[in-house]
Amino acid sequence: EPEVTQTPSHQVTQMGQEVILRCVPISNHLYFYWYRQILGQKVEFLVSFYNNEISEKSEIFDDQFSVERPDGSNFTLKIRSTKLEDSAMYFCASTRATNEKLFFGSGTQLSVL
Amino acid sequence: DAKTTQPTSMDCAEGRAANLPCNHSTISGNEYVYWYRQIHSQGPQYIIHGLKNNETNEMASLIITEDRKSSTLILPHATLRDTAVYYCIVRVALHGAQKLVFGQGTRLTINP
Numbered sequence: 001e002p003e004v005t006q007t008p009s010h011q012v013t014q015m016g017q018e019v020i021l022r023c024v025p026i027s028n029h030l031y032f033y034w035y036r037q038i039l040g041q042k043v044e045f046l047v048s049f050y051n052n053e054i055s056e057k058s059e060i061f062d063d064q065f066s067v068e069r070p071d072g073s074n075f076t077l078k079i080r081s082t083k084l085e086d087s088a089m090y091f092c093a094s095t096r097a098t099n100e101k102l103f104f105g106s107g108t109q110l111s112v113l
Numbered sequence: 114d115a116k117t118t119q120p121t122s123m124d125c126a127e128g129r130a131a132n133l134p135c136n137h138s139t140i141s142g143n144e145y146v147y148w149y150r151q152i153h154s155q156g157p158q159y160i161i162h163g164l165k166n167n168e169t170n171e172m173a174s175l176i177i178t179e180d181r182k183s184s185t186l187i188l189p190h191a192t193l194r195d196t197a198v199y200y201c202i203v204r205v206a207l208h209g210a211q212k213l214v215f216g217q218g219t220r221l222t223i224n225p
Contacts, residue, residue: 004156033212043157043200043215056212091156098211099145104156 002026006092006105013082014113021077021108023092032075033093033102034067036060043091049075082112117201122220131188133219135201138182144205146177147213148186150197157200157215160186191223 005024013019025032034046048055049067057065066078075094079086089109093102118136125131137146147162161168161175163184168175174187188195200218205211 035215037154042217043151045212045214048212089154093156101147101159101162102157102213104158106156107154109154 002103004092004094004103004105006090006108008108009106010109010111012111012113015084016081019079019082019110021079021090021092021110023075023077023094023105024073025075025092025094026096026103027073029094029096029103031055031095031098032067032069034077035091035093035104036088037091037107038085038088046077046090079110082110084112086110087112117203117216119199119201119216119219121217122222124222124224125188125191127193127223127225128190131191131195131221131223133186133188133199133201133221134183135186136183137201137203140181140203141205144203146175146181146184147202147204148173148175149200149202149213149215151200151218152194152197160199191221193223193225195221196223197221 007022032049035043036046037043045058047057047061047067064080068076089107091107092105095102145162145164148160149157151157161170161173163175163177177184198218198220200215202213
């Protein structure tokens with residue numbers, strides 16, 4: 001079965017630093033998402049992306065966050081100035097159509113020190 | 114999106130059928146019922162979805178009541194690898210990137 005690939009699997013950074021989390025969605029998919037999961041908590045929606053623009057974003061997705069699909073294959077999440085509370089597992093997901101299943105990547109564990 | 118209610122946790126013996134209930138009494142006519150699971154800290158994994166008819170695939174069966182206010186996910190022969198958190202999610206399939214909203218889910222433990 002096709003896979004969503006996320007890199008790196010673990011990222012450690014200092015508070016205030018910028019991080020970029022990378023995702024390669026499944027090739028024929030059109031809709032892209034970022035979710036996060038703080039340890040012990042539920043999976044939370046961050047942002048959805050379609051047709052090269054943000055479709056929807058949550059309250060969590062403030063000005064410190066941005067997404068980009070720079071080259072037609074990668075889908076990135078940038079956190080401009082990380083905070084301790086940004087420590088979480090970040091999941092990328094993609095789907096071909098809105099009534100089809102979302103495929104999730106295996107996640108990037110971000111630790112902000 | 115309609116809210117769902119699931120038991121916090123359930124246990125099932127290995128080899129038996131695991132039946133996971135979900136209430137979604139405020140579901141609208143155009144909302145689908147989706148089931149995902151999350152094994153440990155892995156990414157959520159799609160299991161099955163349906164609108165109003167019962168559905169079956171290689172992983173599970175989904176039984177939706179006639180009034181669509183509740184559903185049951187059935188894992189017919191549970192194995193230890195089915196131990197996971199199971200999420201029941203209702204979602205409108207409109208044009209555009211419709212998100213999934215995860216609740217707390219049901220923590221299913223399969224016992225040897």
